[in-house]
Amino acid sequence: MSIVKSVTCPICGCLCDDIELTVENNEVVKVKNGCAICESKFIGYRGEHRIKTPLMRKNGKLVPVSMNEAVHAAAEVLANSTYPILYGWSSTSSEAQRVGVELTEEVGGIMDNTAVVCHGPSILGVQEVGIPTCTLGQIRHRADLIIYWGCDPWSAHPRHLERYTSFTEGRFEKSEWKAYMQKLKAQAGQKKMQSAMRIESGRTQLRPQTCSIPGMPQTMSKDGRKLIVIDVRKTMSAEMADYYIQVEPNKDYELMQALRVLVRDGELDVDKVAGVPVEYLKQVADALVNCEFGVIFFGMGLTQTAGKFRNVEVAISLVRDLNMRTKFSIMPMRGHFNVTGANVVSAWQTGYPYGVDFSLGYPRYNPGETTCMDVLLREENDASLVIAADPGANFPKKAIENMVKHPLIVIDPHMNATSMLGDIVFPSAFVGIEVEGTAYRMDHVPLPLKKVVEPPKGILSDEEILTKILAQVKLIKSKKTAKKAEA
Amino acid sequence: MVEQKLKVTLLTGRTIEQGVGKEKGKASKEYFDACSMCYMDADDMKKLGVKNNTNILVSTPDGSVVLKAVKYPRSATPGLIYVPYGPWANAVCSDKTTSIGMPSFKGTPAEVEPAPNKQVLTIEELLKSEFGR
Amino acid sequence: MVELLIKNGFVFDPINGINGEKMDIAIKNGKIVEKVTRKAQLIDATGLTVMPGGVDIHTHIAGGEVNTGRIVRPEDHVKDVVSKTATTRSGTGYSIPSTFVTGYRYSKMGYTTVMNPSMAPLEAKHTHEELNDIPLLDKASYPLIGDWWFVLEYLRKGDLEGCARHVAWMMDITKGYAIKIVNPGGLESWGFGHNVHSIDDQVPNFCITPREIIVGLAKVNKMLNLPHSIHLHTNNLGLPGNYVTTLETMKALESVPYEGRPVGHITHLQFSSFGGDGWGNMKSAAEEISSYINAHNHMTFDMGQVIFTDTTTMTADGPFEFTLYQLSGHKWVNSDVETETSGGIIPFHYKKNNAVNATQWSIGLELALLIKDPWKMFMTTDHPNGGPFFAYPRILAWLMSKKAREATLKKCHKKAQKKSLLPSIDRELSLYELAIMTRAGQAKALGLKNKGHLGVGADADIAIYNINPETTDIARKYKSVRRAFKHAAYTIKDGQIVVKDGEVVGNVSGRTMWLDVQTAEPCRIDDEMRNKFKEYWTVEYDNYPVTDHYVKVKDPIIVKASV
């Protein structure tokens, strides 16, 4: 039995690196410090859904084949295609992503990562107006106002609050954990009292102490860090907030513009914006302007609703405005543990963060044209390689219909929706459990991923599989050019 | 009065159960339970005469899918339904990228109707029915 | 191993006092040697100029800040694309080229060593990952530590030794090469949106002044015997009237004993030599700055020359970029790094018809020409801040030819023309002086013993240019010289031909250099330090260092410290 400390959790963009694993007989048996998702992965990853050998579709069924056969077949597919899509990349190491860019360049395809369906619009927004941001520790040390807009850290980034924002101790700001626990207790006490009074007075309804108008604040003034959650529905995170603002679906843009007006000391001549009373918005605007260091974290509540990248652009513009008054940052809540790395690696090698088209021999970037979703919907693809992502489960139906019309190569440790649909399937080792590597946290801080156990026999890493395919593609192509030269 | 069909706005997104399930494996029971469901507003459910944990049919111009209706526990969200990310949600999401590469996963208009006699498909059945594989 | 013989070129090797003599250079196993066998491959350099490979002391080519610049500026790349060839990878330019293109373009100009001057320690792994993808060049990076909380706290306590040990530790675990200080105290203040405005302002919450940081770290630098001096971006950079701060900074450093080796390097001096007291009357202070420098020997400098083009400014000086944002309203990136530093990016178009921009252009050249000793002042653009590095040949032409300067000045804003000192300066630099400003001087200031010269034992990093100094009137034929520097006839890296006739023909990875500073008593990583680490950063101690995994070709330089 051994204990491995400071393990980086290879799941979400929080990239918590304080996980402690107990390893016994090449198996993780205990997980310390991680959240529920983290435990599920470290304990459950080796379950029955693991792919054990390379597979190829023969007579409509996926059957086991040798590594060699699969590599040759995959290389043939890619070398002979004219516009392949190489998609995914978010749940693998930056080392594998580097090989991926070279492979895509070699075959003249499209290199796209899952940002396209999560924070691609955020990148577009950033390309319009830039982004005032910081690393997460800066928030831990300094932020006295924390806003989650269109995201639910409690569900998607469970330790975000505890490690980086409201519930962490910083040099200049203290944790709000105790205060929150007290609030919970007080509320529980209140509820007990209310039910006691109900019984006593025989009345069924009693006006609760806190304001019940939807979207009205639970606590309007307090010391220490303030937490605001803005969402279309009351999430778990919203329950913890000091202020919760319920915005009408698809109206974040209006709400943000209204706040911009107020922050710039303008007037609004309506009573409500996006379902929120202006009177209340004024108080929120005051809180924004009067903080020492504020931050907005935003999620797909902005990028996937009406307005998409315009929502992000206006959110950043709000933060630009606020920087004229105080210090303010903004950060996208990146989902997959290394989707940031996929953007980072793609950018340093090509200049562009996603949706890079190599079909002309040099990198081209035009989201909406060179992004894989659009290529799929226009039916221009003639082959795909999917790695470290599951578009089969996450892409709209029509896109997948077109993907499976052409050869589909899948590299993944698990039998997921995409591997079930694949033609050539490579099992790979888990990055951050069975192979080491590097990942980029949502704030672009790089962290090492550890190898804590050996991969199953014969299972290679993403990087190794890609390198093999790349070598084989180069071989096929050099043979082709030699033939041409002969002729 | 009980209505036949209800017009709603469809949101998709993460839940912690979906997160736990996806790490367990996409063919796992956890993933199925977490993703083949649909959060609804309690009053909306009443209007449709749908009981907690019974099946409904969600339809959009892009398709339809059978899901298990679950009452949203935390706040009133009239006119909203919420389906965790996954193949079930994608069966009905809009694929319009409005020329920026991103489909519309949130805020799609949809219709809900009770479907007590219809089955929720497993992931294998769903893929088979959609893509023939 | 390959042997090479470069025959009969005009050799400019200032470190060895060789000024255009016709001679042969022999190469074996990547080093310059006395002689080679007859089997050596011959390069006929008759009628050509031979110099050590170019050295760039300050160029932002890799890391978080640079890459964010790439991400936010697709419009920068779309006008400058590079196709894949049989030997080279594809990529994009322009002001923030992708990694491969960066390597190719430097190499095409005869450069072989470049220093990446700005690395947030927390993000050092990223910098090194990118450096691995920059081919054909040797590289190193300077960690940003002027506002690092440990430094501020040790210096406040007056514990120079404690500070020195931690700086040594930082060099080692970030795989860094020199102490980089940017707007000292200003970056910590910027954490809450403030700044410092003179070297004697107090840094909020830390009871220390920029002066104490600068002088303290210069002393630490000495105690550690680091090969380069502190590398300093001054307070108030880019603001009218800042030359006063610059003079005070240089004077403050007089208190550090000189002992024959510079105690400080002020980088991109142009940005720190503004006169006037507002943008309306902003003017050159090159006269004041250069006369101080000509009278003192304790420091070195680089130009930070402005090029008239669309470029991208990026610096750890977050508050300065915020000022540019307020001026321009352009897209703006701010990126503060916990416990260490900050950063910012603003796209910027330097225009001839803008009085301030044109004055900045003039200041850079005035400084380079008024500072008499070329061993003190080196050629840079602070790429990409003053302009992209591939514009270097244009700067060389301006330095070597009054005619070239006049041709550009003529097109500048009238106000800038009137104020410019350039018409009064007749100096035209020789190839020898140029070799000092672009390689020999830079290598010497960096303490790179095997670079910047062609003596026996030096690295065989060599540039050969299509210039015949006997027959070319450089000052008049500046355009042909410009062309020659843009496309080296040959670039030789580690004894291998990597560029021929301005095209990349070879592939060498290039090494990453860093300092392995050995202190008598190493920095103790005890529980207290570990706890402090947990308090200060959001990553675990074990995950902070740049391990060997992150360096493709390793070249550690051992430094014996005197503490």
Ligand code: SF4
């Ligand atoms: S919050 Fe994210 S990174 Fe941290 S333990 Fe949970 S899943 Fe892992």
Ligand SMILES: [Zn+2]
């Ligand atoms: Zn610089």
